[in-house]
Amino acid sequence: MKNLPVFLMGSGGVGRQLLQHIVSCRSLHAKQGVHLRVVGVCDSKSLVVVADVLTAELDDSFLLEVCRVKSNGSSLQTLANSGVCQVFSGPEVIRKVIDIGRLGKSTGLAFVDCSASAETIGVLNQVVDFGCCVVLANKKPLTVQMEDYDKLVSHPRRLRHESTVGAGLPVIASLNRIISSGDPVNRIIGSLSGTLGYVMSEVEDGTPFSQVVNAAKSHGYTEPDPRDDLGGMDVARKALILARLLGRRLNLDNMKIESLYPEEMGPDVMPLEDFLVNGLPLLDQKIEDRIKQASANGNVLRYVCLIDDARCEVGIQEVPKDSALGRLRGSDNVVEIYSRCYEKQPLVIQGAGAGNDTTAAGVLADILDIQDLFP
Ligand SMILES: NC(=O)C1=CN([C@@H]2O[C@H](COP(=O)(O)OP(=O)(O)OC[C@H]3O[C@@H](n4cnc5c(N)ncnc54)[C@H](OP(=O)(O)O)[C@@H]3O)[C@@H](O)[C@H]2O)C=CC1
C-alpha cells in the first residue's frame, strides 16, 4: 500500500469537506493501493499534529472530531485533552509547521492549503524548498508578487492547484496539457465566479440581489467575505492564475477589475456584518435596473473574465441570452480556450464552479495525482 502523508492548512468549509472526503474514500483508495495519512491540521491560530510525523496519523474518528469542533465554531485548542495529538498555538505554530516540512523530502509530504490567507506563502515557499509537495485551493499564494510566485512554481511537478480556478473543473489540467504540447493559447474567455454566476441568474429570475448574496454565502459559494467576490477580486485572481500559466508576468494591480459595490462599502470602511445586513439592500435596485436594461436589449448580464495577448481583465458584460455565457445558470462556470488547435471551435469546460463539495473533491484528486512522484 502506498502511504501519502498529508498536512492540512485551513479547516473551514473546504478543509473540513476535504477531511470528510478522505475518510469516506478509505475503501476506494485501499482498492487503488493508496492510503492518505493525515499527520496534522491547522487553522489561523492553532495546530494539531501527531507526535511522530514519519509514522503516525490522526485517525478517522479524530479527523471527524476536528470537523465537528470547527463547524461548531470552537478552537482546535479544545482537542488538547484528547491524548492523541500535540496541540500548538500562537507563534509556535509556524515554527512547528516548518519543522514538519523539513521531513518532507524523505516522506513525500503534501502541504494542502485550504485557507483563504495570503500569509501562507512564506511557509509554502519554505516547504517547497525542503522537497514537499503543495496542493492549493487557496488562490492567494499564486497571485502574490512575481518573485514569490516564481519561487512557488519553481518545482511545477510538485505543485497542484486545480481547485484555484473553476473549483473541481479540470481547467488547469486542460490548459497545462495544451501549453505543454506547444499549442499557443491566444484567448481565454469565461465566467469563472460561481458566486457572480449564481447572483446574476437568480436576480434575473426576480430574487433581490441582497437575498441572493446571502444565499450564495450559505451555500458555501462565496469567499469568507463575499466582497472578495462582488468586488471582482476573487475572479481577478483566477484570471491572473491563468494568465501567469500562459507566461504573462502580470500582477493584480495591472488588471482592470469592475466592482459591484462602491468604495464606501469596502472592507476597510464597513464591517462585514454591517455590509451583509445594511449595505447589500442599498445595492438591490441598481443591480435590478442593470439586469432589466440588459433584458430589454435581449441580453443578460454576466461577469466575464477575458485574457488575450493585450488584456487580462474582469467585469460585467451584456451577452446574448443564447450564448455559452448567456445560457449559464446558478453557480456553474464556463471557460472557452482558443489556441491553434482550438481556433474556430474553442475547447469548452463547463460545470459546477463553486461549493465546498466540488472544491474539496478537486483538492483530493490533486493529492492523489502526486502519488506518481513517489514509488
Ligand atoms: N468555496 C468554494 O467554492 C471555493 C473555495 N476556494 C478556496 O478555498 C479556500 C478555503 O475556502 P473556505 O473553506 O470557504 O474558507 P473558510 O473561511 O471557511 O476557511 C478558511 C480556513 O483557513 C484558516 N486560516 C486562516 N488563515 C490561516 C493561516 N494563516 N494558516 C492556516 N489556516 C488559516 C481559517 O482559520 P479559522 O478557522 O481559525 O478562521 C479557516 O479554518 C479559499 O482560499 C477559497 O478561495 C477555491 C475554490 C472554490
Ligand SMILES: N[C@@H](CC=O)C(=O)O
Ligand atoms: N468564491 C468563489 C469560490 C471558488 O473559487 C466563487 O464564487 O467562484
